[in-house]
Amino acid sequence: MPAPKRFSIKRRRVCKFCAEKITYIDFKDGKLLSHFIPERGKILPRRISGVCSVHQRQLSEAIKRARHMAILPFVSD
Amino acid sequence: MRTYEVAFIAAPTLTAEELEAFIAQMQTVVEGKNGKVVKVDNWGKKPLAYKIKKFRDGYYVILTLEADGAAIAELERRFRVADHVIRFLSVRVDTDLKRSEKIKSARQRKAVARPMSAPSSVEDFEAEPPSAPIG
Numbered sequence: 505m506p507a508p509k510r511f512s513i514k515r516r517r518v519c520k521f522c523a524e525k526i527t528y529i530d531f532k533d534g535k536l537l538s539h540f541i542p543e544r545g546k547i548l549p550r551r552i553s554g555v556c557s558v559h560q561r562q563l564s565e566a567i568k569r570a571r572h573m574a575i576l577p578f579v580s581d
Numbered sequence: 582m583r584t585y586e587v588a589f590i591a592a593p594t595l596t597a598e599e600l601e602a603f604i605a606q607m608q609t610v611v612e613g614k615n616g617k618v619v620k621v622d623n624w625g626k627k628p629l630a631y632k633i634k635k636f637r638d639g640y641y642v643i644l645t646l647e648a649d650g651a652a653i654a655e656l657e658r659r660f661r662v663a664d665h666v667i668r669f670l671s672v673r674v675d676t677d678l679k680r681s682e683k684i685k686s687a688r689q690r691k692a693v694a695r696p697m698s699a700p701s702s703v704e705d706f707e708a709e710p711p712s713a714p715i716g
Contacts, residue, residue, distance in 0.1 A: 525688070527680070527681035527682075527684045528677055528680075531672070532588070571630075572668070572670055573588055573641075574629035574630045574631055574639075574668060575630060577630040580630075
């Protein structure tokens with residue numbers, strides 16, 4: 505008998521940015537970006553967050569800019 | 582002319598007056614290169630996510646400019662020379678914002694074309710505030 509599938513709380517099928525109609529992801533909005541940063545400080549993969557590919561690309565760019573400006577950490581633990 | 586967002590972090594050892602003077606100086610630099618500072622956003626002293634040059638916090642300032650590449654080049658050169666600027670980042674935003682506006686307007690047009698889902702904008706005439714009684 506196979507083990508039951510594990511579902512994370514973070515798993516969400518709808519892209520947050522599409523749902524909230526955000527068309528430009530600003531690197532200065534640390535609060536918004538921090539939703540996509542797990543404890544370790546990495547960028548959350550979209551298979552977990554459910555973000556669409558268009559927004560994931562914008563998001564990763566914004567996170568990298570925010571890291572450069574010390575709004576988000578490169579590593580944290 | 583292009584729109585840029587130039588963000589920089591100034592060292593926390595600076596006083597507020599020195600920071601203001603530096604921002605004013607940068608504004609004159611941009612104007613000297615036929616640019617225009619549209620907005621100055623001073624976040625004040627904020628903690629850094631990690632240490633930069635052994636500082637744990639810094640003054641965040643974001644300038645929104647209407648300028649050409651030459652102004653940005655001059656601005657960045659000055660940031661590199663100035664000891665109290667510990668980090669800076671210039672981002673060209675006009676293309677992204679234009680795209681964002683395009684998507685928004687297309688979405689609005691779609692909402693108008695689909696009147697069943699769009700809320701009715703026609704209001705009752707009676708809903709207007711009643712005029713003052715005469716006499």
